[in-house]
Amino acid sequence: MHNQTLCVHSGTYHDEQTGGVNTPIFTSSSFGYLDRDDIAYPRYFNTPNQQAVVRKLCSLEGAEDGVLLSSGMAAISSSVLAFAGAGDHVVLLSELYGGTHGFATDMFEHLGISYTFVATSAGAVAEAVTPATKVILIESPTNPLLGIIDIARVAQIGREHDIVTIIDNTFATPLNQQPLALGIDVVVHSGTKYLGGHSDLCCGVALTSSLRAESIRNVARSLGGSLNASSCYLLERSLKTLSVRVERQTQNAARIAGWLAKLDAIRKVNYPGLSDSPGHAVAQTQMKGFGAMLSFELADNIPPDTFLRRLNLISPAVSLGGVETLICSPAETSHAGLPAEERCRIGISDSLLRLSVGIENADDLIADIEQALQG
Numbered sequence: 001m002h003n004q005t006l007c008v009h010s011g012t013y014h015d016e017q018t019g020g021v022n023t024p025i026f027t028s029s030s031f032g033y034l035d036r037d038d039i040a041y042p043r044y045f046n047t048p049n050q051q052a053v054v055r056k057l058c059s060l061e062g063a064e065d066g067v068l069l070s071s072g073m074a075a076i077s078s079s080v081l082a083f084a085g086a087g088d089h090v091v092l093l094s095e096l097y098g099g100t101h102g103f104a105t106d107m108f109e110h111l112g113i114s115y116t117f118v119a120t121s122a123g124a125v126a127e128a129v130t131p132a133t134k135v136i137l138i139e140s141p142t143n144p145l146l147g148i149i150d151i152a153r154v155a156q157i158g159r160e161h162d163i164v165t166i167i168d169n170t171f172a173t174p175l176n177q178q179p180l181a182l183g184i185d186v187v188v189h190s191g192t193k194y195l196g197g198h199s200d201l202c203c204g205v206a207l208t209s210s211l212r213a214e215s216i217r218n219v220a221r222s223l224g225g226s227l228n229a230s231s232c233y234l235l236e237r238s239l240k241t242l243s244v245r246v247e248r249q250t251q252n253a254a255r256i257a258g259w260l261a262k263l264d265a266i267r268k269v270n271y272p273g274l275s276d277s278p279g280h281a282v283a284q285t286q287m288k289g290f291g292a293m294l295s296f297e298l299a300d301n302i303p304p305d306t307f308l309r310r311l312n313l314i315s316p317a318v319s320l321g322g323v324e325t326l327i328c329s330p331a332e333t334s335h336a337g338l339p340a341e342e343r344c345r346i347g348i349s350d351s352l353l354r355l356s357v358g359i360e361n362a363d364d365l366i367a368d369i370e371q372a373l374q375g
């Protein structure tokens, strides 16, 4: 079946007692154990509400099994630590999400894991691999520059060297990109973003083979980032509309990116759907749609702070992927923790703004940006 159908139907717990069409919320954290193979417990990641969401997400990403966690970072940390430990080496993109970047710089040394940050290219990943490399961690599109990496080539590098490849697929969503089909081993998401979609949930998921899911679950049991039943249900409800949200958001983003690219007030637009974007050709081979995230640099005569304060409809706020359009300055938010010279080296200038496009009417969004640019 197609993803639009799976969003609505797959994974639902069938309530035979009442015939209700939705998964009931099982509030218990304690479950009987006599005559059962499996002891259910929220932190064992096996309660009915957790399992219903995992089944739906597995069907969307084409995974055998998965682990649903309390944040995207819980999914990323549990997945990396399931496959890399003391003495091992990890290759990661320097353009990764700020929190993931921080996980490596703050924690890896402490854990005895060595690591190499590389540019967003499969060639750079291949060069950084050593005999000790156990994990390659990538994102595509990247945050906030929307860089694209050839996912199938990275998967191939992993297979050749027996390295587990992990991709953070948050920006693309399973509707626009399915990395497991391209050969990647583990897909992680910050469910806080598109999967939740309404800026009211914090959760994450790792989706992979049955064997690898078991390894991730074992680590996650110790780290303890489980998700409660009410949040699971909210996420399950959100996922039913994932395809309609992401389709509209992607259409809106393409419109806005094309419009921005023609303006003198905008120095540069980063969006893989633009035909002159550096990642466009590769993105076309691996994405079904180019996603709803974009970033742009204002011309020198428009101070970013003034522009942000003039917006009426679009909210300057952190996070992304919700039904409402949000804008932020990565230098002041997601990447504020990086030293200024590192930001500059990566290409994140102070005039760069990241737009998470929502489901509103694109003309209204364009009108808001237009009036804020004119002042």
Ligand SMILES: *Cc1c(COP(=O)(O)O)cnc(C)c1O
Binding pocket: 071, 072, 073, 074, 097, 099, 100, 139, 143, 168, 170, 171, 189, 190, 191, 192, 193, 202, 203, 204
């Ligand atoms: C937000 C985000 C994360 C972290 O997710 P949390 O749910 O905040 O822990 C990881 N990766 C990407 C790409 C993100 O946007």
